[in-house]
Amino acid sequence: MTRILVIEDEERTALEIVGALNEVGMFTRHSADGIEGLQLAMDGGFDAITLDRLLPGLDGLEVLRQLRARGSSTPVLMVSALGEIDDRVRGLRAGGDDYLVKPFALVELVARIEALIRRPRGESTETVLQTGPVRMDLLNRKVTRGERTIDVTQREFRLLEYFLRNAGQLLTRSMLYEAVWDYKFDPGTNLIDVHIGRLRRKIDCEGEAPTIVTVRGSGWKFDASE
Amino acid sequence: MRLSELRGTTAFRLTLLFSLLMVGSVLLLFAFVYWQTAALLGHRFDQQLAGEVREILHTPPEAQAAALDNLIASDPHEDWRGGLFDTSGRSIAGNIGVWPDFVVLDGESHDIPRRALGLGRHGHGDLRGLGLRLPDGRRLVIARRADEMHEMRETLTQALAAGLVGSLALALLGGVVMSFASLRRIEGMHRAASAIMGGDLTRRLPVTGSGDDFDKLAGIVNVMLAEIERLVGDIKAAGDNIAHDLRTPLTRLRTRLEGALRRGGTLDDHRAAMEDAIADGDQILATFRALLRIGEVEAGARRAGFTQVDLVKLMHSAAEFFEPLATESGLTFTADIVPAAAVRGDPDLLFEAVANLLDNAVKFTPPGGTVKLSLDEDGEIAVADTGPGLPEGFKTAIFQRFTRGDRARHFPGNGLGLSLVAAVARLHGFTLSFDEDWPGCRAVIVTKTG
Numbered sequence: 001m002t003r004i005l006v007i008e009d010e011e012r013t014a015l016e017i018v019g020a021l022n023e024v025g026m027f028t029r030h031s032a033d034g035i036e037g038l039q040l041a042m043d044g045g046f047d048a049i050t051l052d053r054l055l056p057g058l059d060g061l062e063v064l065r066q067l068r069a070r071g072s073s074t075p076v077l078m079v080s081a082l083g084e085i086d087d088r089v090r091g092l093r094a095g096g097d098d099y100l101v102k103p104f105a106l107v108e109l110v111a112r113i114e115a116l117i118r119r120p121r122g123e124s125t126e127t128v129l130q131t132g133p134v135r136m137d138l139l140n141r142k143v144t145r146g147e148r149t150i151d152v153t154q155r156e157f158r159l160l161e162y163f164l165r166n167a168g169q170l171l172t173r174s175m176l177y178e179a180v181w182d183y184k185f186d187p188g189t190n191l192i193d194v195h196i197g198r199l200r201r202k203i204d205c206e207g208e209a210p211t212i213v214t215v216r217g218s219g220w221k222f223d224a225s226e
Numbered sequence: 227m228r229l230s231e232l233r234g235t236t237a238f239r240l241t242l243l244f245s246l247l248m249v250g251s252v253l254l255l256f257a258f259v260y261w262q263t264a265a266l267l268g269h270r271f272d273q274q275l276a277g278e279v280r281e282i283l284h285t286p287p288e289a290q291a292a293a294l295d296n297l298i299a300s301d302p303h304e305d306w307r308g309g310l311f312d313t314s315g316r317s318i319a320g321n322i323g324v325w326p327d328f329v330v331l332d333g334e335s336h337d338i339p340r341r342a343l344g345l346g347r348h349g350h351g352d353l354r355g356l357g358l359r360l361p362d363g364r365r366l367v368i369a370r371r372a373d374e375m376h377e378m379r380e381t382l383t384q385a386l387a388a389g390l391v392g393s394l395a396l397a398l399l400g401g402v403v404m405s406f407a408s409l410r411r412i413e414g415m416h417r418a419a420s421a422i423m424g425g426d427l428t429r430r431l432p433v434t435g436s437g438d439d440f441d442k443l444a445g446i447v448n449v450m451l452a453e454i455e456r457l458v459g460d461i462k463a464a465g466d467n468i469a470h471d472l473r474t475p476l477t478r479l480r481t482r483l484e485g486a487l488r489r490g491g492t493l494d495d496h497r498a499a500m501e502d503a504i505a506d507g508d509q510i511l512a513t514f515r516a517l518l519r520i521g522e523v524e525a526g527a528r529r530a531g532f533t534q535v536d537l538v539k540l541m542h543s544a545a546e547f548f549e550p551l552a553t554e555s556g557l558t559f560t561a562d563i564v565p566a567a568a569v570r571g572d573p574d575l576l577f578e579a580v581a582n583l584l585d586n587a588v589k590f591t592p593p594g595g596t597v598k599l600s601l602d603e604d605g606e607i608a609v610a611d612t613g614p615g616l617p618e619g620f621k622t623a624i625f626q627r628f629t630r631g632d633r634a635r636h637f638p639g640n641g642l643g644l645s646l647v648a649a650v651a652r653l654h655g656f657t658l659s660f661d662e663d664w665p666g667c668r669a670v671i672v673t674k675t676g
Contacts, residue, residue, distance in 0.1 A: 183577035185581060191550075194550045194551045
C-alpha cells in the first residue's frame, strides 16, 4: 500500500491534497509543522513526501536539507507559492525530486507523486524499451510498432521515450514539457497538444489500437493494454 | 538663506582650509623674503662701515685724525659717530668724547646701543659700528646710525603684512560668494525635490547649462527621476489595467456561479458550470502569473544568473517547438537561422521572449499566411508574419502592460506577452522594435549591445 506524507500548513490545501491522494487509493499522513514533519519523515515508511516551501517551525527547504543529510532518499515533491521561481532551483538543489508551484491542479500533484513513486532508482542501462507493440532501440534511435518502422524527429523520440518509461501513468502537459524541452517556460497554449497529436498520428495509425490516450482535462497516458 | 548656514557649506569649509594653507605659505614666503632682504641690507651696511674704516687706515697715521673729523663733518644728517683714542685712552679726534668700553676691538661690525656712545636715551634707534686697535697702538671706533636699515625692515614688514591681510580678505570673500552660489543651487534643488516629493513627478532638478559639478549631479539625478517617473507610470497603468482586465473575468466567474446556483438543474449541469468556473479561475491565475513574471524580470534580479547563450541552438529549439502549431494553423513556417555569436543572458527568458513573439505571429496570422523566424550573423532575431500588422498607435502602446489590439479580443490571452518580451529585452540591454515596411508585422530583437 502506498503511503504519502503530506507536510502542508495551510489547512484547506492540505485537506484537498489528502482527499485527492486518498481518491486514487493512497494512504496519507498529514503534518502541519516542519519539525514534526521532519520527525515523521525520518521515522520512514513513506513512499513519497509532499513538502510545502513555507512552514511554521522549520522551513521547507531546511526540512529537505536535513532529511537528505540524514540519509533519507524518500522522493520529495516540493510545493511552493506562486512566483517564487528561484525557489524551484533551490528546492531541487536541496535534494527535492520534483517541484510544483501553487496554485496547481490536484491531478497535476497526483500525477507527479505517482511518477515519483514509480520512478526507477538509479541510472537505467537498458538499450531497448518496449511497451505493447511499440519498441524503441535507444542505441540506434529506431522506433518500430510491430513490423512498421516509424520515422520520428529527435524531439518526438524523447517524447516517446518519456511515455514508454512512464507507461500507464498519467502525464500532464507541464510534466511532458519539463522532461522533453530544454528551456523553462510556461507554454500556456495548446503547443504541447499539437506535438503530442503529431507523435500520436505516427504511432497510432488507422486500424491500430490507440496507445497514446488522452485523459480529458489532465493530460495523456501511454496505454498498450488494448 | 542665512549667514549661519554658510559655515556649513562645503565651499566655505574648503575656503577656510585653503585660506589657512595660504596664510601658512604666505608667511613662509614672507619670512624668506624678509630674511634675505635683511641679510642683504646688513651686509651692505657693514661693507660701507668697513669701507670708511679702510679709508682711514690707508691714510698716513698723522692724517688719520683729520680724515675722521672730515668724515664726521661731511655728514649733514649726523649719522656717523667716530673716535680716535691714543694709547692712554684720550680722545684725539671724532665726536665720541670717552672711549666706549662696550666696543670690542675685533674689527668686526656689531650693534652698539646708543648709551654706549654717550648718546641720550632718546633718539633714532641704535647704531652699528666697529672698533679696532691701529698698528701704532691707538684705538679707532666708527659707528653709523642703523635707522635706515631698521626703517627698510619695517617698511618691508608692513608691505608684507598688508599683502597677507589683503589676500586673506580676498580668499574669505571668494569663499562667501562661492558658498552663497552653491547654497543657492542647493536651495533650487531642494525646492525641486520638495515638489517631486509632493507628487509632481514631472519636475526636474534645475540645470544651469554651465556643465559644472552641480549640473552633472543634477543631470544624473534627472535621468534617475525620468526612470522613476516611467516606472511609476507603468505601475499606475498596470494597476488600472489589472483592475480593468481582472474585473471582466472575475465578474464572469461570479455571474456564472450565481446563474448555476439559481438555475439548479442536474448534477451534470452543476458539473459543467464548475468546470467553466475552474477555467475562468485558471485564466485569472495565468494573468497573475504573467504579471508576477514581468515584475520579476523588471526587477533585474535575473541578471545575476546570466550565462553565455547559444542563440543558434535556442532559435532552432524555438522553430522546432512552434513549427507544428503553425502548420496545424494552416500557415507556412520558415526558419532562417545562420551562425551567430553567443550572447550573455538568461536562456529561459530569451526563449520565452522568442516564444511569445512566435505565439503572437501564429495567433494573428490568417490561414494561408506565412510566419518567418530568422537569426542573422549579427545576432538579430526577427519574427515576421503576413498577418494584419500592428494598428496605428499600437507600436508604442505595445510596450505597456495589458495593451491589446481591438482584434485581439477574439483570441485568448492576457495582453501581457509583448510586455514580457519588452521587459526581457530591456533586462538584457537589447532593443525590441517593430518594422513598418512589412506586409504584416515584423518584430526585431537586436541582441548586439554597445
